[in-house]
Amino acid sequence: MSTDGKLGPNQRxxxxxxxxxxxxxxxxxLDLDIFEQNLERMAEIxxxxxxxxxxxxxxxxxxxxxxxxxxxxxxxxxxAKPGEAIALAxxxxxxxxxxxxxxxxxxxxxLVGLRGGxxxxxxxxxxxxxxxxLARAAGTAGVVISxxxxxxVGNNRTGARSTEAAVALGRHITAHASLELLGMQCYAGxxxxxxxxxxxxxxxxxxxxxxxxxxxxxTEAFGPLKIVSGGGTGSYDIDLEAKVFNEFQVGSYVFMDxxxxxxxxxxxxxxxFETSLFVQTTVVSANVEGRATTxxxxxxxxxxxxxxxxxxxxxxxxxYKFLGDEHGWVHLPEGAAxxxxxxxLSCVTPHCDPTVNLYDVYHVVRGxxxxxxxxxxxxxxxx
Amino acid sequence: MSTDGKLGPNQRxxxxxxxxxxxxxxxxxLDLDIFEQNLERMAEIxxxxxxxxxxxxxxxxxxxxxxxxxxxxxxxxxxAKPGEAIALAxxxxxxxxxxxxxxxxxxxxxLVGLRGGxxxxxxxxxxxxxxxxLARAAGTAGVVISxxxxxxVGNNRTGARSTEAAVALGRHITAHASLELLGMQCYAGxxxxxxxxxxxxxxxxxxxxxxxxxxxxxTEAFGPLKIVSGGGTGSYDIDLEAKVFNEFQVGSYVFMDxxxxxxxxxxxxxxxFETSLFVQTTVVSANVEGRATTxxxxxxxxxxxxxxxxxxxxxxxxxYKFLGDEHGWVHLPEGAAxxxxxxxLSCVTPHCDPTVNLYDVYHVVRGxxxxxxxxxxxxxxxx
Numbered sequence: 094m095s096t097d098g099k100l101g102p103n104q105r106x107x108x109x110x111x112x113x114x115x116x117x118x119x120x121x122x123l124d125l126d127i128f129e130q131n132l133e134r135m136a137e138i139x140x141x142x143x144x145x146x147x148x149x150x151x152x153x154x155x156x157x158x159x160x161x162x163x164x165x166x167x168x169x170x171x172x173a174k175p176g177e178a179i180a181l182a183x184x185x186x187x188x189x190x191x192x193x194x195x196x197x198x199x200x201x202x203x204l205v206g207l208r209g210g211x212x213x214x215x216x217x218x219x220x221x222x223x224x225x226x227l228a229r230a231a232g233t234a235g236v237v238i239s240x241x242x243x244x245x246v247g248n249n250r251t252g253a254r255s256t257e258a259a260v261a262l263g264r265h266i267t268a269h270a271s272l273e274l275l276g277m278q279c280y281a282g283x284x285x286x287x288x289x290x291x292x293x294x295x296x297x298x299x300x301x302x303x304x305x306x307x308x309x310x311x312t313e314a315f316g317p318l319k320i321v322s323g324g325g326t327g328s329y330d331i332d333l334e335a336k337v338f339n340e341f342q343v344g345s346y347v348f349m350d351x352x353x354x355x356x357x358x359x360x361x362x363x364x365x366f367e368t369s370l371f372v373q374t375t376v377v378s379a380n381v382e383g384r385a386t387t388x389x390x391x392x393x394x395x396x397x398x399x400x401x402x403x404x405x406x407x408x409x410x411x412x413y414k415f416l417g418d419e420h421g422w423v424h425l426p427e428g429a430a431x432x433x434x435x436x437x438l439s440c441v442t443p444h445c446d447p448t449v450n451l452y453d454v455y456h457v458v459r460g461x462x463x464x465x466x467x468x469x470x471x472x473x474x475x476x
Numbered sequence: 477m478s479t480d481g482k483l484g485p486n487q488r489x490x491x492x493x494x495x496x497x498x499x500x501x502x503x504x505x506l507d508l509d510i511f512e513q514n515l516e517r518m519a520e521i522x523x524x525x526x527x528x529x530x531x532x533x534x535x536x537x538x539x540x541x542x543x544x545x546x547x548x549x550x551x552x553x554x555x556a557k558p559g560e561a562i563a564l565a566x567x568x569x570x571x572x573x574x575x576x577x578x579x580x581x582x583x584x585x586x587l588v589g590l591r592g593g594x595x596x597x598x599x600x601x602x603x604x605x606x607x608x609x610l611a612r613a614a615g616t617a618g619v620v621i622s623x624x625x626x627x628x629v630g631n632n633r634t635g636a637r638s639t640e641a642a643v644a645l646g647r648h649i650t651a652h653a654s655l656e657l658l659g660m661q662c663y664a665g666x667x668x669x670x671x672x673x674x675x676x677x678x679x680x681x682x683x684x685x686x687x688x689x690x691x692x693x694x695t696e697a698f699g700p701l702k703i704v705s706g707g708g709t710g711s712y713d714i715d716l717e718a719k720v721f722n723e724f725q726v727g728s729y730v731f732m733d734x735x736x737x738x739x740x741x742x743x744x745x746x747x748x749f750e751t752s753l754f755v756q757t758t759v760v761s762a763n764v765e766g767r768a769t770t771x772x773x774x775x776x777x778x779x780x781x782x783x784x785x786x787x788x789x790x791x792x793x794x795x796y797k798f799l800g801d802e803h804g805w806v807h808l809p810e811g812a813a814x815x816x817x818x819x820x821l822s823c824v825t826p827h828c829d830p831t832v833n834l835y836d837v838y839h840v841v842r843g844x845x846x847x848x849x850x851x852x853x854x855x856x857x858x859x
Contacts, residue, residue, distance in 0.1 A: 105557075105582040106859070117559070117859040118663070118847040119627050151801060164604045173802040176489075176500070193771070193802060194760045199488040200500060219761050220817045240635060251761035251769055258763070282800055307690070377577045378602050378634035382640070386634055388557070390577070392858045393831040396780040397798070415780070416633045417665055418534065419556040419576060419827050419858070434579040434603045447774040453856050473836050474856075475775045475802070476489070476498040 102150055113463045114437055118375045119393035121452040122439065123467070125448045126460050127369035134365040135346050136165040142331065144230070147171055147322065149344035152446045154471035155455065156184030158347065158402055163188070168211055171322075171342050176198040176474030179207065182367055188213040190322070192278060192342065194223045194243060198230070205230040205238060215320070219252045220245040222252040224265050231271035240272050241320060244307050246278040246300050252279060256307045256308065260314050276318035277311055280342060281302055285327030288353060290359045297331035305337050325357050326366070339445060352398050355366045369443050372401065372448065373456075376420060376436040383464075385432040387413075387421035389440070394421075395447030406438035413440060450475070491839055496846045497820055501758045501775035505822065506850070508842050510729060510752035517748040518729050519548040523813040523820075527716065530554055530573055530705065532727035535829045537854035539567030540837065541730065546571070552596050554725050558583040559857030562590065567853045569745040571596040573705070575725065577626060577634055578604045581613070582842035583859075588613040588621060598703070600661045602626040602635050607648050607655070614654035623655050624703060625633060627690050629683050635662060639690045643697050650698065655731035660694055663685050663725060668710030669735055673742045680714035688720050707751070710739050730798040733828040734782050749823050755784065755831065756839075757804060768815040770796075770804035772823070777804075778830030795821060833858070 095448065106117040110162055112124070148162045159170045159181060160461055169188025172178035174199075178189045189211060193398045195201050205227070208214050217452035218224050218240055228403065233237040242259050245252030253259040259277065266274045268296035287293035308321055324332040329346075332338050345353050358364050374389035385407075394401055394415075401413045405473040410426030442448040457465035489500040494504070522528055531545045532576030534556035535719045542564060552571025554558050555561035558580075561572045572594060578584050588610070591597050601607050601623055614621040625642050628635030629730040635640040640659070650655045664683045670676035691704055707715040712729075715721050728736050729754035757772035768790075777784055777798075784796045786806065806815065825831040833855055839847040 103562075103586060106562075106586060115582070117580060119859055144717060178488075179489075194817065196760050197758060199498070203486060218816060219763060222817045232648045245763065250803055250805075252763065254763045291799065374582060377579050380602060380628065380637045388859070390831045391778060391780045391827075394831075396775060397774045398779065398783055418833075420633055422633075434577065434605045437527075444774075447779075450801075451856065473834065475834075476771070 095232075099399050108463050108466055110464070111462050113456070113458045113461045114332065116373055116456055116463065118373050118437065119389040120373045120456045121454070123372070123457045124369045125457050125464060127367050131347050131349070131366045131369055132165055133331065135343060138329070138365070139166065143343065144321050144339050145432035146341045146343055148347070149192070149342045150175070150471065151177065152447060152449065153326040153347060154469050154474070155324060155467055156181050156186050157467040157468050159186045168340065174475055175204055176476040177471040178204060180471040180474045182207045184213060186254035190215040190217070192280065194215050194343035196218045196220065196223050196224055196226065201226045201230045202331050204254045205234050205236065208234065208236045208238065213239070213241040215241060217241045217243040218262070218266070221243070221262070221265055224262065224269065226347055229269050234408060238269045238275050239270055239275045241276050241322060242266070242274070242311065244304065246279045246281045246304060246472055255311045261372065263335040265317055270415040274315055276320035276322070277308060278320075278321055278322040278326065281328065282325070282355050285325045286356060287327070288356050290357045290361060293327065293356070294331055294359060301332065301335045301337050304336070308337060321444055325335075326353060328358055345445055346360060346443070348445040349400055350398075350442045351441050354441070363459050370406070370442055370445055371439045372442055374438050374440060376423070376432050376438070377420070379434050380434050382431060383425050385425070385436070386416060387423060387438060388419070389417055390420045391418045393451060394442065397446050397447060401440035401443055403438050403440050406433060406436055446466060477551070482497055485560055488618055489529055491846050491849055494845050496839070496841045499756055499839055499846065500552050501756050501820065502772040502836070503756045504832065505754045505756045506838040506840045507752045507754070508840050508847060509749050512730070514730050514749045514752055515544060515548055516716050518726060521712070522549065524556045527722050529724045531730070532556070532575070532725045533564060533854065534560065535727035535832065537563075537570050537832060537857070539564050539850045539853050540850040541570045551723065556859055557591045558587055559859040560854040561807055563589060563854040563857045565590050565594060570594050571599070573598040575600050575663065577602045579603070579606050579609065581609055584609045584613045588617050588619065591617065591619045591621065596622070597625060598622040598658060600624045601645070601649070604645070605635065606740060607645065607652065608820045611652035611654050614766040620654055620656050623649050624659050624661040624705060625657070625694065626647070627660050627687065629662045629664045629687065638691045642690050643693055646694055646698055659697055659703035659705070660691060661703075661705040662707065665708070668708045669739060670706045670710070671739050673740045673744060676710065676739070676847070677714055677742060681718065682713050684715065684720050685853070687787035688718070690722060709736060724745065728828055731825070731828040734785055734824050734826045737824070750765065753825055753828055754787070754822045755825055757810060757821050757823060759806070759815045759817055759821070760803070762815050762817050765814060767818070768806040768808070769799060770821060771802070772808060773803045775803045776834060777825065778827050780830060782824055784823035786821055786823050789819055790815060
């Protein structure tokens with residue numbers, strides 16, 4: 094962000110230092126104090142432990158945030174897709190784990206071609222096809238590529254479907270001189286969002302028992318596993334206790350959202366993480382009593398989750414609904430004073446990851462001051 | 477798209493001439509033959525009539541498509557947001573109507589600053605604040621800005637809430653020497669997607685009666701209206717018959733989608749428009765019988781509508797579900813042969829507009845040949 098006082102063309106629409114309230118909306122606003130606190134709290138949980146974190150960059154898609162996570166102890170970052178990894182590598186992030194199988198030869202070749210410029214590049218695989226593509230590309234490039242066996246955990250997303258299948262895939266990997274088997278990965282996505290702590294605990298433990306059995310079989314077949322990676326923001330506490338993983342793919346803790354805020358931590362304690370990410374929106378029409386139309390609709394909030402929650406600019410009890418692609422619809426509580434065109438509201442995002450994917454930049458604030466603008470380099474890089 | 481046979485870095489991931497099946501997925505694929513047919517059919521409907529179209533660019537966000545619409549008779553294009561209009565103006569589109577009220581002074585100033593380089597720039601307004609901001613910016617810039625009164629049509633989105641309010645707003649507009657009142661606009665969004673033709677017809681006619689009354693009052697107060705703009709793909713036939721509008725803001729006809737395909741035309745006839753837009757996705761994991769995991773989840777399909785429909789690459793009866801941000805989940809019909817990692821599927825988008833907003837480019841095909849790549853200049857420009 095230019096801070097020399099000279100405004101470039103359209104600078105007022107990009108963001109003028111200090112002017113949080115005057116941002117062109119809808120804008121994705123990151124509260125830096127809370128973000129830094131979330132970063133610090135997750136790091137503290139792992140300080141002095143044998144386990145560590147390799148946070149998932151699919152949440153933030155941002156090289157600046159990846160670097161901050163690594164400066165505070167993260168081993169590297171995870172990426173969901175090749176396009177995401179390529180964007181972050183081009184922006185200087187040097188340690189990447191691809192957590193989804195890559196089965197497109199051009200994607201595999203392009204990623205393997207990045208290896209020389211990186212400190213670490215790891216692939217999760219769950220099929221012989223993925224292994225073969227990787228082995229061929231690594232052989233052609235004359236490099237050795239690190240591989241994890243992706244293990245399915247009952248939610249049928251990706252992964253070897255049984256311990257036997259995982260061991261067989263491991264044998265297929267170790268048969269290739271251009272591949273190095275580093276360990277295993279599994280992500281129990283369905284556990285993360287079980288709101289009730291007792292139910293989440295029970296399902297988390299059930300899943301971990303299966304993972305532990307596969308880990309034991311792989312260790313017997315191939316020796317000690319350097320990486321056993323999994324877990325997320327919604328299960329890190331359960332997973333830490335179980336001592337199955339040595340790396341955690343936590344993601345949403347940096348931002349939090351309506352969905353994660355609804356998940357109750359164990360013992361109904363408070364989360365150590367608070368909401369740092371908001372969509373700022375403006376009332377564009379207020380001609381109906383008790384209602385107001387904002388400028389943020391389906392194109393500004395991901396729609397797979399619950400409704401956004403309004404946290405400033407409107408009275409408590411205000412409900413945010415949608416009026417289509419371009420507009421939101423604020424319903425004020427009974428008796429509240431009407432809003433006016435131009436009023437600015439701040440909302441917690443329903444589901445942070447796909448909402449981030451709708452924006453080009455984070456508008457970074459401290460209190461009411463806009464202090465920086467961070468590009469979201471991997472926005473739209475979902476291939 | 478480079479067609480000289482030389483491949484730039486990452487060209488295989490961007491798209492190689494001819495290779496539709498080898499696109500890096502998820503990719504947004506536009507079938508050019510069907511797209512051109514849709515363009516032609518809508519144009520033919522208006523050929524020789526006093527009414528015309530000013531298609532809504534919020535659907536496609538693409539200067540190439542805007543130009544093709546204007547080459548085939550469109551007066552110009554509509555934009556939902558200032559950022560969208562600025563992006564299209566920068567890409568050379570010279571006739572723009574802003575259909576949502578703009579109440580941010582910086583946005584108004586920036587748009588008014590574009591006026592000199594455009595053939596036409598029209599604003600819809602629904603509040604005195606919007607009028608005053610526009611009048612001030614136009615006065616400062618020494619230009620006259622064209623204005624439509626945005627009239628609410630019972631769906632409480634934007635617009636003057638009554639005929640009296642519309643007339644009062646008209647008087648406020650004509651009191652400013654820097655503004656020129658061109659007419660009125662109203663968009664009955666809720667009518668467009670009523671699937672039953674008889675119910676849609678009834679609601680469309682009901683809404684049009686109110687619009688006609690407001691039009692009569694505005695004509696009496698201000699003389700003949702040059703522009704009476706409204707309608708959409710789901711109501712153009714009803715609206716044409718009613719002779720209330722002289723301009724139609726049709727949008728989705730260029731692409732069609734699962735939602736619009738579910739709307740039944742009057743008399744249960746066939747739509748003159750066919751689906752031209754698809755999301756191409758690849759199976760990345762196929763370890764579960766009767767299922768397959770694809771690479772297109774919440775970040776690759778807008779989630780406000782129904783499920784995508786698979787039209788190629790999997791047998792009829794295949795159902796597309798979601799497995800989260802990054803993955804889709806294909807359920808094959810009983811007895812069908814399993815898919816394999818690497819298989820490529822094509823899906824109709826549930827709701828075209830917000831899905832387009834997730835992609836940087838259209839991969840333009842004729843049959844199985846990739847023939848062009850069109851940038852989506854206004855992607856993400858929802859401010």
